[in-house]
Amino acid sequence: MARLLNLLQSRTDHRKEGLPLYGMQGDSGDSNGQMSFRVFDSGHKITSTPWGGTGHSTTHHRFGICGDAMHSYTNNDFGDNTTHSDLTTQGSGSWQNWLKSIYQCDQYPWAQYYTLSRNGDYTMQSYHNLSEGMEFTVGWTKINHVLPEGIRPRRLFCNRRQTLRELNPGNNASGQVGYYNYTSHMLNVTNDYAVSTGYNESTKTLVMVHSSGEGSEAAKTIHIFKSSKNLNAVSTIKEFFDNLTATEYFTDSWTTGNNKDWVTVVGNNGYVGFGTKYGNSKRYGVFNCNTGSALGITGAARQFGTWQDFQGSTTTSYHSDQGNQYYTKFNHTWDGTWGMIYSPYYYYGVGLNAFCINLQNPRKFINVSQTKSSRGNPYLAWGRTGFHGGWSDNCDGDTFRTYAFSFDPNDSDHTVTTKVLYGTTDGDSLVGTTNDTNIGSASSITQGAVVTNGTGVFSPPASRTYLHGGQNSTNYPMMFQVNWWGSFGAGEQSYNGVRD
Amino acid sequence: MAIKYFNTFDGSILTDKTAAGEEAVRSGRAIAINCPDNIESWRLKANLSTSEVIVYGGTGKTEAQALQQKADEGAAVAAVNKEKADLKMALTEKQEEERKALQATFNNLE
Numbered sequence: 001m002a003r004l005l006n007l008l009q010s011r012t013d014h015r016k017e018g019l020p021l022y023g024m025q026g027d028s029g030d031s032n033g034q035m036s037f038r039v040f041d042s043g044h045k046i047t048s049t050p051w052g053g054t055g056h057s058t059t060h061h062r063f064g065i066c067g068d069a070m071h072s073y074t075n076n077d078f079g080d081n082t083t084h085s086d087l088t089t090q091g092s093g094s095w096q097n098w099l100k101s102i103y104q105c106d107q108y109p110w111a112q113y114y115t116l117s118r119n120g121d122y123t124m125q126s127y128h129n130l131s132e133g134m135e136f137t138v139g140w141t142k143i144n145h146v147l148p149e150g151i152r153p154r155r156l157f158c159n160r161r162q163t164l165r166e167l168n169p170g171n172n173a174s175g176q177v178g179y180y181n182y183t184s185h186m187l188n189v190t191n192d193y194a195v196s197t198g199y200n201e202s203t204k205t206l207v208m209v210h211s212s213g214e215g216s217e218a219a220k221t222i223h224i225f226k227s228s229k230n231l232n233a234v235s236t237i238k239e240f241f242d243n244l245t246a247t248e249y250f251t252d253s254w255t256t257g258n259n260k261d262w263v264t265v266v267g268n269n270g271y272v273g274f275g276t277k278y279g280n281s282k283r284y285g286v287f288n289c290n291t292g293s294a295l296g297i298t299g300a301a302r303q304f305g306t307w308q309d310f311q312g313s314t315t316t317s318y319h320s321d322q323g324n325q326y327y328t329k330f331n332h333t334w335d336g337t338w339g340m341i342y343s344p345y346y347y348y349g350v351g352l353n354a355f356c357i358n359l360q361n362p363r364k365f366i367n368v369s370q371t372k373s374s375r376g377n378p379y380l381a382w383g384r385t386g387f388h389g390g391w392s393d394n395c396d397g398d399t400f401r402t403y404a405f406s407f408d409p410n411d412s413d414h415t416v417t418t419k420v421l422y423g424t425t426d427g428d429s430l431v432g433t434t435n436d437t438n439i440g441s442a443s444s445i446t447q448g449a450v451v452t453n454g455t456g457v458f459s460p461p462a463s464r465t466y467l468h469g470g471q472n473s474t475n476y477p478m479m480f481q482v483n484w485w486g487s488f489g490a491g492e493q494s495y496n497g498v499r500d
Numbered sequence: 501m502a503i504k505y506f507n508t509f510d511g512s513i514l515t516d517k518t519a520a521g522e523e524a525v526r527s528g529r530a531i532a533i534n535c536p537d538n539i540e541s542w543r544l545k546a547n548l549s550t551s552e553v554i555v556y557g558g559t560g561k562t563e564a565q566a567l568q569q570k571a572d573e574g575a576a577v578a579a580v581n582k583e584k585a586d587l588k589m590a591l592t593e594k595q596e597e598e599r600k601a602l603q604a605t606f607n608n609l610e
Binding site for chain 2: 311312313314315316345346367369370371372373374424449450451452455456457459461462474
């Protein structure tokens with residue numbers, strides 16, 4: 001019956017999307033020659049409409065009738081290429097160098113610099129005042145959501161000081177939809193700067209971290225608010241707080257580089273993962289935030305294990321101390337079973353420095369490391385239980401690749417190792433000539449890794465997509481986040497079959 | 501010198517942490533190589549044929565010098581790409597002129 005109810009509930013949730021799509025733009029040379037733009041599904045099959053996709057040769061006027069809603073003359077905008085530039089040492093004003101960076105995307109369906117429909121119609125944000133955009137300045141205040149299968153955040157809640165605000169979704173500075181000062185519901189107001197907030201929709205639990213400042217202050221107060229109302233379904237934020245069924249808090253001292261980097265991931269089992277950029281590295285800790293068990297008001301009484309430092313390779317990389325836009329990101333798989341707290345490996349937006357976390361049980365987590373130092377791309381949800389992205393090298397006479405990897409959606413036991421499956425450049429080894437065995441026999445998984453929870457590191461190889469870059473035409477493809485992946489159902493190309 | 505661990509699929513660096521690195525070695529995902537000190541990890545890559553480390557810019561270069569080399573190489577690649585694109589553009593324009601000339605000839609014949 002429970003399974004049937006789940007099925008009925010998921011089928012009637014209008015937010016549920018089909019499997020992830022991504023956009024890809026490839027342009028050659030100085031971008032004034034040829035470029036193309038299309039939308040693909042997780043199997044790298046094209047899904048955009050012929051009218052939505054963009055083909056450009058020498059027509060200028062920003063791709064003719066399919067033009068971006070932007071005021072410019074050619075693809076060679078503002079004296080530089082739109083998608084051709086690598087991010088190396090440029091500041092935030094060099095927006096065209098940031099397009100491929102890891103900073104562009106997270107679990108929200110838009111990006112720092114553009115939006116893109118599933119039909120392939122996209123718009124870049126205005127380059128004027130870009131550094132005052134919502135994502136750029138206060139993207140770090142967005143709530144980190146743990147949501148049911150196929151659902152991405154469709155309402156935008158931002159938490160700062162002791163006020164939760166609702167904004168129109170997207171990277172804009174339009175008026176607020178609503179706000180609520182929740183101070184009266186707090187049990188401890190010693191620390192009054194909200195620095196990270198997570199929400200779990202299935203348990204209707206909101207967890208907030210307050211500190212004594214938005215810099216490197218260590219003092220923390222963590223509040224746990226459980227409500228009978230779903231925050232994503234209320235008319236006003238006040239409704240959520242008017243219907244609280246439990247409120248608890250604990251205090252602790254958490255060392256960090258900058259408080260804006262904290263990410264809060266509220267697991268289905270009441271354990272909550274807190275992650276942050278920490279110097280060139282990253283740090284993750286898990287606390288028991290279940291209510292009603294007299295767990296106490298100190299972090300020590302609630303922490304599972306100890307803080308875990310990132311175990312992959314690190315090099316010089318930025319965090320929120322160098323600029324708000326560098327804030328640590330959170331994303332999750334399509335089915336909502338695994339999440340990723342991440343930031344780039346290298347300086348300005350390339351490579352991957354991540355903890356991947358089971359969202360049923362945040363005590364189960366591994367390190368994911370990808371050490372690229374040029375030509376990056378954002379990481380996006382991929383397939384049912386995976387992520388991909390990160391690769392934008394020259395596709396002149398080569399196929400486009402991604403770093404794709406996926407998890408077992410049913411593996412939430414933190415006492416056993418974690419299995420990660422990944423792609424390759426050769427189909428013959430993907431479907432190998434030897435039999436794979438299961439967890440516990442690490443070396444026998446031909447295209448997978450068995451990783452120790454907490455300390456184990458996995459590094460994804462590049463996978464060939466067999467999307468081609470043509471011949472004798474230099475191009476560095478850029479991956480785009482898609483606003484809406486389409487309704488989930490059998491009429492959808494990326495439906496991927498029936499499951500219950 | 502210190503042991504660091506490199507991915508077997510492309511020689512990229514995986515980690516400098518012993519426990520994580522040894523686990524990857526045991527499962528065939530990484531190899532361990534003794535590496536020079538005080539070199540940022542992004543400059544290190546394994547030669548999988550010889551199991552030796554390759555240092556971007558060489559061990560004699562500082563981090564700043566290596567970064568400059570990377571920037572210079574990036575600029576050189578960009579310049580080549582632009583030249584290539586300009587040639588293609590010139591070719592396209594020439595083809596367009598030829599097409600127009602042919603069209604004019606055709607129109608005159610009519």
